[in-house]
Amino acid sequence: MQAAIITEYGGPEVLRIETQEDPQPAAHEVLLSVKAAGINRPDVFQRKGNYPAPPGVSNDIPGLEVSGIIKTLGKDVQGMSVGDEVFALLAGGGYATEVCVAAELCIPKPKNISFEEAACFPETLFTVWHNLFQRGNLKEGDQVLIHGGSGGIGSMAIQLAKLFGATVYTTVGSAEKAEFVKQLGADNVINYQEEDFEEVLKDKKINLILDSIGGSYFNKHIQLLEPDGRLIHINAVQGAKVELNLLKMMQKRIWISGSTLRSRDLNFKINLTLEIKNKILPFIESRKLVPAVTRVFPFEEVSAAHLFFDSPKQYGKIALKMYS
Numbered sequence: 001m002q003a004a005i006i007t008e009y010g011g012p013e014v015l016r017i018e019t020q021e022d023p024q025p026a027a028h029e030v031l032l033s034v035k036a037a038g039i040n041r042p043d044v045f046q047r048k049g050n051y052p053a054p055p056g057v058s059n060d061i062p063g064l065e066v067s068g069i070i071k072t073l074g075k076d077v078q079g080m081s082v083g084d085e086v087f088a089l090l091a092g093g094g095y096a097t098e099v100c101v102a103a104e105l106c107i108p109k110p111k112n113i114s115f116e117e118a119a120c121f122p123e124t125l126f127t128v129w130h131n132l133f134q135r136g137n138l139k140e141g142d143q144v145l146i147h148g149g150s151g152g153i154g155s156m157a158i159q160l161a162k163l164f165g166a167t168v169y170t171t172v173g174s175a176e177k178a179e180f181v182k183q184l185g186a187d188n189v190i191n192y193q194e195e196d197f198e199e200v201l202k203d204k205k206i207n208l209i210l211d212s213i214g215g216s217y218f219n220k221h222i223q224l225l226e227p228d229g230r231l232i233h234i235n236a237v238q239g240a241k242v243e244l245n246l247l248k249m250m251q252k253r254i255w256i257s258g259s260t261l262r263s264r265d266l267n268f269k270i271n272l273t274l275e276i277k278n279k280i281l282p283f284i285e286s287r288k289l290v291p292a293v294t295r296v297f298p299f300e301e302v303s304a305a306h307l308f309f310d311s312p313k314q315y316g317k318i319a320l321k322m323y324s
Ligand SMILES: NC(=O)c1ccc[n+]([C@@H]2O[C@H](COP(=O)([O-])OP(=O)(O)OC[C@H]3O[C@@H](n4cnc5c(N)ncnc54)[C@H](OP(=O)(O)O)[C@@H]3O)[C@@H](O)[C@H]2O)c1
Pocket: 039, 040, 041, 042, 123, 127, 147, 148, 149, 150, 151, 152, 153, 154, 171, 172, 173, 174, 177, 192, 212, 213, 233, 234, 235, 236, 237, 259, 260, 261, 262, 312, 314, 316
């Protein structure tokens, strides 16, 4: 197979396509002929050496999500056939023409979404569903603040929150990105380069916040949240160490939680896949939920794709399209 390898930690240029031995599926796995792979921010952190793969997963091939066609079935796999079109969450290794994945993590690809769109679902959909809905308990009528609305996670979170009846406030870094998130359904957009979101939102009744920024945002969130509000962290790029006034948390009965998806065990991911198939697949089949794919790069241009992904102009999702 061909795989994009992190030859050393560094910039986009360290990614190089090399030939590797074809992977063989274990008994419970299928081998996919990959048609497209999605790019996520954690791939960049891995490329820079700041996000090692979990034990048992190759550290030199990034890629947390793919779509493709089943090429080989592991000997214990039932109910699936060679030729089935699927998309799947991975713990790594997606930037390749072939990859093995547990059969239970495969979701059938509806005919009316492209392979590039399908490849851009898993990492953001699974992360948002688990954090905003399972941990954050998003309900109809909630007022939700989603930071980084124009990113992969943010654009998925806005769409899902709207589908389930929430009012969405979101932060973006430019006027162009503000237009983009409005088209996705965001009700109120704050350009964090020009305005302080705490000041803008101080009279709103925010129940739930999805945050990957941390640092100075943390106490603004404690200040903004309504009683019984939920603050959910999926990263802390501005700083993971913060000071919390426990009294404020107790007085407002604020729930603080967070999680990282990649390191969760297979059982957890299988249960998440089942719930997503039941609750979300119908929205995908009817195209009510489609990832906001803004660029597709041929696989051989993986370095150019990362260069573009790293630029401040990038928004939405980027897919890599495999050769055939
Ligand atoms: N915990 C998990 O399981 C998990 C899983 C996947 C991803 N993540 C994390 O989630 C985050 C988003 O991932 P992604 O793939 O969606 O990345 P992405 O597409 O690069 O999106 C990141 C977003 O953050 C925004 N941003 C940067 N600084 C900001 C600030 N000070 N205030 C508000 N927004 C800011 C950027 O918006 P502008 O360009 O407008 O500045 C961008 O839209 C990453 O930190 C990633 O590591 C966590």
